[in-house]
Amino acid sequence: MRITLKQLQVFEAVARSGQVAKAAEMVNLSSPATSMALAELERQLATRLFERSGNRLLLNSQGSMLLPMASKVLQQTADIEMAFASPAALLAGTLHVSASNTIGNFLLTKAAVAFGQQHTDARIELTIDNTRNVVRQVADFRAELGFIEGYCLDSRIVAAPWHQDRLSIFCHPAHPLAGKQVTPEQLSGCAWVLREEGSGTREYFVNNANQLGLHPEVKFSFPTPDAIKQAVKQGAGLGVLSELTIERELARREFGVVNVAGLALTRPFYLIRHKHLSFTPLASAFIDFCSDFLQLSHQVEAK
DNA sequence: ACGTTGCAAAACAGATAGTC
């Protein structure tokens, strides 16, 4: 007997969830059937694919090698099914999307809800994390597509510019630099409140600042825009976030903006996918929808 | 001669119940 698609499906589900029971739910089988399918696959391949640690199953090196191959086969199978499905069926199912904080919280959540209202058979599962972890999720096939704010050098990933964003340097309105145009030199010695290591926002800002000879002294780092805003409100220092995240506060004059001569703050957001996977019709529809949604939002804001 | 259909037996996959 040869390995079956069902076994590969089970293998991928266990690899993604790390648990037989959860994998069983994902593939609509009972736990024993899932366990046996996995055992049979391991028997067929004459190798263990997971390390058993208590109740957890962790991919070993053989499993890690198999995962991209299995995902590719399953994707191709899905493509065949899609090719013969009805147009409505093409947009049904669950789409796993991973997005970095700014994009996830301030752009995609609204877009995903609107998309779900228009496509009632589609389910968007949105995971929000920093850029580094979004890349990991896409590289590990845990998300079909990802939206990131930073550079991506991972050879497993294909990235394409998707949307333009602008960072803003902001501070407490009573800060001496609030509303000022300054040179990079005038910022030396300032305390900064930035996102954590691994954040695309932080990486982009620090790289560009370094090019101007500015090496920000990071006094505080936080994993969410809200935490950074709170710290800046308390006078902790200069914050750097996407303008998307502080629009409301700027309109209410709760923050002052600091303009730095020569510092590039416009950056692209990137759409990423695994190089071995092509977008499903549902993923393509979601990407198109998000682009249209953003354009429409900008038009409404401009009025 | 070759292809199709129908039937019975074997093999297989999955569920339930129970154990660790």
Next chain:
DNA sequence: GACTATCTGTTTTGCAACGT
């Protein structure tokens, strides 16, 4: 929660009968 033993339903396989 993972796994095993056992049972059950489904699928596959092999073969005979029939039609073209």
